[in-house]
Amino acid sequence: MKALLVGEYREGKLLESSYELVGFAKKLGIEFEFFLVGSKDQVPQVDGKLYLADAATAKEYNPALHKQLIVAAAEKAGAETVVFLHSSYGWDLAPRVALALNAAQFSEVVEANAEGYLLPACNAKLRRRVKATTGKTVVTLQVGAFMPAMGGAPQVEELSVTGSGDCEFIGYEQAEAGEVDLGKAEVIVSAGRGVGKPENVAMIQALAKALGGEYGASRPVVDAGWVPHDRQVGTTGQVVSPKLYVACGISGAIQHLAGMKKSEFILAINTDKDAPIGEVADVLVVADIKQFAPALTARLQG
Amino acid sequence: MNILVCIKQVPDMESRFKVAAGSTWFEESDLAWRINEYDEFAVEQAVQLKEQNAGADLTVLSIGPARVKEALKKALAMGCERAVQVVDAAAHEKDPFQIASAIAAFAKDKNFDVIFTGMQSQDRGSAQVGVLVAELLGIPALTTAVEFAFADGSISVRRELEGGLKAVVKAPTPALVSCQLGLNTPRYPTLPNIMKAKKKELLEVPVADLLQEQPRTQVLSLAYPEKKGSAQILEGDVADLVEKVIGILKEKTAVL
């Protein structure tokens, strides 16, 4: 089996997560070539061949053009498998490439072997083992599921593309800086949807204060406007590793875990004993957060 | 303006899933079903777009067994004009390519200006169907939208990237938009609207009329993951739990 690995480049930089693709190929012991829309000034450290298109012409985001380039590279490489990360870049492009190649597609692969791929289902509560019934396969890898690996200097083959594509990339927008830098906090107590209503965020704040830390939140709590975005923990928020992380009414979706699983000690409070947060937590307290948080706060203050 | 929104009905993720030995799907009895969370944002955006454009028409579509009618009725009560159930008792066995092929076959000759989908389904999490529908129809797909605007025949969205970064992208209609969490605040259907929804059209189309494609994937097994985590599980009376937790924090962390 031969794979084409599709790296990522953003705001003029190669994304480090691209090396997880190499880690995946090495772990499976498959031959690979690498593809990147990027710049000659920042060639990734990978062994073998690198198909390189210039981001100045193909743009950092232009799905129609990137698809064309990737399909061309896959053909040149003779790749049966095209591998992306399951990221905003990868999940946008992978189905386009899969359709163009008449390939089967698997999303968010966490493990692979000769039999097939392992994928999460139902918020990671279950796992599905799947295989393709077609000759070609496109996969996206769960970010963080494979150890990054590097190589030496690649042999570069430049690719170019013409045309404008069917959508226009206007530009990037940075998140506004907020009032708090969660990265500096030693203790973070985060509110999840399990807190139930906006008024209950106060008991999470109180517990955070009693523990001498900051409060954070999972995404739905931020999306609902109960807590500002600079306090969101996860892939689309902050990545934190405090001495103590307390997850209150948080199920433990992969995008949340990616933001806090490196914390030194993780305490989770959840009414669902099977909640996936149990996979990373040191202690899972099965309780209603509305009773447990005020009781713990009172005990700490008393 | 002609709008389509595609919704999937999924089990409540807090359910205890039961998987029979050798089965490739969980048992459906005893589960509570709801609209895929991402698709609620899609329905809300579709209804807002309809409301902003006088005379606009809005169809909601779901592929699945009889139970998906409940999801369609909710979407009608939120403001969709008519519902289409693509009747398929075995929808859970179809792969994303087949689901997308059926949706594209339905949409092909209906001149939809804007099609909304969720960015992913919560049970499958494949994030494929929306993009595939757009590619099959040959229209642009703008994915992972956290902000949406329509003006002068053109759609502008903010795509959410990682770490708080967004990309502003634009495409002319017809186009497809896949909706990310937080795109808007989905409305609750009011009682009068629930009553009105009962009179709205709910069409049934057999899946065989739309789908010829064979699956490209095969599910070998479905199971609970091996527990790698070593979380110590504490259960019982709240006062006791508090004492235990204090003890653990004192022993295992430097924060107390």
Ligand SMILES: Cc1cc2nc3c(=O)[nH]c(=O)nc-3n(C[C@H](O)[C@H](O)[C@H](O)COP(=O)(O)OP(=O)(O)OC[C@H]3O[C@@H](n4cnc5c(N)ncnc54)[C@H](O)[C@@H]3O)c2cc1C
């Ligand atoms: C591209 C992408 C990026 C994302 N980025 C992020 C991100 O950066 N951060 C993030 O958090 N999410 C992110 N998400 C969303 C993520 O997938 C989940 O939807 C989200 O993390 C769920 O939040 P939650 O755990 O608070 O809510 P839910 O999943 O709804 O879980 C609520 C939990 O509370 C428990 N509960 C209910 N009632 C109580 C009670 N009374 N007491 C105690 N427990 C209770 C339930 O058992 C459940 O486990 C992203 C998703 C996508 C697709």
Ligand SMILES: Nc1ncnc2c1ncn2[C@@H]1O[C@H](COP(=O)(O)O)[C@@H](O)[C@H]1O
């Ligand atoms: N059975 C279905 N019926 C209608 N729409 C669906 C169905 N399955 C998926 N979709 C749509 O496609 C999106 C992405 O789904 P998926 O590719 O399965 O993650 C969902 O958010 C829905 O909008």
